Amino acid sequence: xxxxxxxxxxxxxxxxxxxxxxxxxxxxxxxxxxxxxxxxxxxxxxxxxxxxxxxxxxxxxxxxxxxxxxxxxxxxxxxxxxxxxxxxxxxxxxxxxxxxxxxxxxxxx
Amino acid sequence: xxxxxxxxxxxxxxxxxxxxxxxxxxxxxxxxxxxxxxxxxxxxxxxxxxxxxxxxxxxxxxxxxxxxxxxxxxxxxxxxxxxxxxxxxxxxxxxxxxxxxxxxxxxxx
DNA sequence: TATATTAATCGTAATATTGCAATGTATAAA
DNA sequence: TTTATACATTGCAATATTACGATTAATATA
Numbered sequence: 001x002x003x004x005x006x007x008x009x010x011x012x013x014x015x016x017x018x019x020x021x022x023x024x025x026x027x028x029x030x031x032x033x034x035x036x037x038x039x040x041x042x043x044x045x046x047x048x049x050x051x052x053x054x055x056x057x058x059x060x061x062x063x064x065x066x067x068x069x070x071x072x073x074x075x076x077x078x079x080x081x082x083x084x085x086x087x088x089x090x091x092x093x094x095x096x097x098x099x100x101x102x103x104x105x106x107x108x109x
Numbered sequence: 110x111x112x113x114x115x116x117x118x119x120x121x122x123x124x125x126x127x128x129x130x131x132x133x134x135x136x137x138x139x140x141x142x143x144x145x146x147x148x149x150x151x152x153x154x155x156x157x158x159x160x161x162x163x164x165x166x167x168x169x170x171x172x173x174x175x176x177x178x179x180x181x182x183x184x185x186x187x188x189x190x191x192x193x194x195x196x197x198x199x200x201x202x203x204x205x206x207x208x209x210x211x212x213x214x215x216x217x218x
Numbered sequence: 219t220a221t222a223t224t225a226a227t228c229g230t231a232a233t234a235t236t237g238c239a240a241t242g243t244a245t246a247a248a
Numbered sequence: 249t250t251t252a253t254a255c256a257t258t259g260c261a262a263t264a265t266t267a268c269g270a271t272t273a274a275t276a277t278a
Contacts, residue, residue, distance in 0.1 A: 003236065004134055004237095005136075005237080023129035024126055024130030024133045025113055026118035027266090029207070036212075044224060051117040053269085054226090055225090055226080055228095055267075058225060059267085061226095071216060076275060077222090077275050078275095082217045101145040103192065109150060153255065161237075162238050163255070183244085185246065220278085229270085229271100230268090231266100232267090233264100234264075234266090236262085242256080248250080248251075
């Protein structure tokens with residue numbers, strides 16, 4: 001069917017999947033890395049930094065914004081984006097808990 | 110279109126995206142969590158544990174195996190799956206480095 | 219006001235993903 | 249050797265994602 005059966009999973013499982021999904025495209029990884037590197041807000045030169053068309057970047061930014069990982073602020077004709085530090089920290093806790101599960105001493109296979 | 114322009118991104122960006130993508134579905138999150146919980150290997154009762162059809166689970170397991178995050182071992186008629194601890198650790202390092210970037214003191218927007 | 223600049227939105231083509239019924243394959247047990 | 253069990257594979261329908269040209273909306277500047 002093309003759509004995940006989210007109703008059979010826990011809220012946490014769905015939340016982890018949603019966060020992971022947004023990181024599941026190199027353009028969004030690159031956008032976030034750039035925002036971290038620049039630290040101070042960045043505007044539409046993401047289009048130059050990354051080699052994708054403006055509507056494509058805009059679309060990726062929207063997904064990051066929808067999940068609350070970045071903020072966008074209109075400044076004149078341009079828009080200033082930056083990491084939403086509070087939400088990033090919350091997301092990080094969720095993901096770390098998932099990634100940091102105790103490993104068995106030896107693999108069974 | 111419909112496919113990511115991986116060639117314009119770094120190997121690391123693509124690697125992060127690939128790992129994240131596989132975590133981007135709640136069924137695979139649930140499978141991994143179950144494998145961690147059971148610790149000792151698990152076989153096809155993942156189908157009972159999670160509420161999806163056998164071919165669907167098999168497909169998700171294949172993706173996890175392709176990325177090297179789990180191992181599968183044939184034991185008679187059943188197959189025993191478990192976390193690939195070595196690769197899990199490597200993946201974790203890559204993801205932690207991405208998630209753990211230094212946040213600015215204050216958001217700019 | 220007219221024009222330029224910046225970015226969001228719309229529409230669409232190409233491709234990927236999800237889920238499952240049906241079927242195939244391999245091993246174990248009778 | 250037949251039958252049962254456990255998984256993998258195939259094929260397909262429904263939906264999602266990616267990318268971008270064209271357009272729109274909003275603001276700044278001449």
